[in-house]
Amino acid sequence: MKKFSEIELWKDVSPEEWKNWKWQLSHCINTLEELEKTITISDAEAYGIKEATKELKMRISPHIALMMANGNHEDTLRKQFIPSYNEVKTSNVYGLYDDVNDDDGYSPVKGLVHRYPTKVLIFPSNFCGCYCRYCFRRKLKRDVEDCLKQADYDNIFKYLREHPAINEVIFSGGDPLVVDDDILKYVLSKLSEIDSIKIVRFHTRMIITIPYRITQDFVDMLNIYKKRFALYMVIHIDTLRELSEESKEAVCRLVDNGIMCFASCPLLHGINDDEAVLQSL
Numbered sequence: 001m002k003k004f005s006e007i008e009l010w011k012d013v014s015p016e017e018w019k020n021w022k023w024q025l026s027h028c029i030n031t032l033e034e035l036e037k038t039i040t041i042s043d044a045e046a047y048g049i050k051e052a053t054k055e056l057k058m059r060i061s062p063h064i065a066l067m068m069a070n071g072n073h074e075d076t077l078r079k080q081f082i083p084s085y086n087e088v089k090t091s092n093v094y095g096l097y098d099d100v101n102d103d104d105g106y107s108p109v110k111g112l113v114h115r116y117p118t119k120v121l122i123f124p125s126n127f128c129g130c131y132c133r134y135c136f137r138r139k140l141k142r143d144v145e146d147c148l149k150q151a152d153y154d155n156i157f158k159y160l161r162e163h164p165a166i167n168e169v170i171f172s173g174g175d176p177l178v179v180d181d182d183i184l185k186y187v188l189s190k191l192s193e194i195d196s197i198k199i200v201r202f203h204t205r206m207i208i209t210i211p212y213r214i215t216q217d218f219v220d221m222l223n224i225y226k227k228r229f230a231l232y233m234v235i236h237i238d239t240l241r242e243l244s245e246e247s248k249e250a251v252c253r254l255v256d257n258g259i260m261c262f263a264s265c266p267l268l269h270g271i272n273d274d275e276a277v278l279q280s281l
């Protein structure tokens with residue numbers, strides 16, 4: 001198993017930096033040139049990356065790139081996170097940035113989707129630890145990676161107060177855990193003042209892509225609010241291959257602190273559309 005310090009791109013990185021989720025988030029790989037410094041890229045992959053990144057962003061966390069460096073060319077991690085020419089070709093069927101879910105049609109205020117009577121989605125950011133190549137929220141574009149501002153949240157809280165039938169808030173992605181703890185704390189604190197909100201769910205892939213995000217400070221914050229809401233962490237994971245030791249530690253830290261964890265798993269052609277793969281997961 002290669003260590004990160006054995007890879008040219010990270011030879012000067014300290015263990016403290018490597019385990020810091022903010023360092024990981026700000027050192028994600030966005031170009032073919034950087035990726036080639038971490039893993040061996042085939043000609044077909046290089047062509048796919050060049051073509052796809054003319055239109056779409058690539059983002060691979062150092063943690064996931066190191067896992068790829070310890071895998072092979074058939075690794076499903078590559079299919080999940082390395083852009084391919086096929087990805088651009090699908091734009092002949094769907095527009096590359098189509099709002100395929102019609103989120104905009106159900107969005108009364110910025111950052112909120114109200115599709116079902118009792119629950120809403122909130123998108124705290126438009127970016128993630130890694131960009132999954134099958135993401136159906138390409139409409140977010142991500143050329144400018146951004147988070148909601150306090151004024152946006154205040155509009156959302158006003159909407160929630162005006163619609164007391166809503167009892168469930170789902171933070172989704174972009175990944176809500178790219179947001180700093182102090183902002184999440186502000187949001188949870190304000191939500192806790194709205195009596196009608198009973199359930200809060202975080203849907204995240206950061207536990208897989210940057211597991212260092214689950215710090216004890218973050219868990220301590222959740223511990224405060226789990227007394228006020230039914231609080232769930234829903235972890236997006238597609239294959240057992242993605243579950244690193246660090247991800248397992250992150251899940252254990254949550255579970256050991258009484259945070260309820262679930263998995264969410266899209267069915268992906270050539271990755272996990274197989275009974276044995278799903279059973280192992």
Ligand code: SF4
Binds near residue numbers: 136137205
């Ligand atoms: S983590 Fe979710 S929102 Fe982000 S790119 Fe992957 S599928 Fe899309």
